[in-house]
Amino acid sequence: MSEAALRVSMGQKMLAEFLGSALLLATVIGSGIMGETLAGGNVALALLGNTLATGAMLVVLILIFGPVSGAHFNPAVSLVFLMRGELAPSAFLPYLACQITGAIAGVWAAHVMFDLPVIQESLKHREGMAQLFSEGVATFGLVLTILGCVMRAPAAVPYAVGLYITAAYWFTASTSFANPAVTLARSLSDTFAGIAPAGVPGFIAAQIAGALLALMVARVLWPRR
16 A cells, blocks of 8 residues: 555545545436437437446546545445455445435435426336346446456556446446445436336345455456465
8 A cells, every 4th residue: 555545534535435426426417417408309319428428427536536535436346345355344334424425415416406306206117127137237347347457457447447337328228327325316316317216225236246246256367365
């Protein structure tokens, strides 16, 4: 660990996780609203705008907050790093709290920016085995991407994650939430990127399962000394 990393306080890490999660969700929700507004009913065009904005923002957020907190913004990622011994147990719950509250704050910020009611509940149903399997696959691929880059090409993490999510928006039926905090926060927005609360528990369970499977596969592919 570098001298600079040692100087990062827990407060700085928590702030980075909060801000990163907030900006990520403001991008996901805001670009969904903008895309749907401008696409004139063309759902593919709206999704493309949502996709490109989210992938690009992930690159930026990981570049600026990675040196501070590791730029998890994702409880599934934090769980994996906890199990790898790369996140202190004392930091796990604070990370989760910041990720979830930051994500919700980002959703509310997007609503304010587009002059919508701040408090909402999504009516967009995303349920069924295809959706759940998609979330397992999406999270498996995301975590495997992160771990593979961490082991072999750490500088590539921001770009690899941004590109993976950009692709996964289109090759998964669920449009790749791949993040429990994102899933929970998106249930609070009745907009293009929302998910009805009834679908949240299944999505989160599939995401955790996918993340744990990726951790097991990574241990085989990239064993650590």
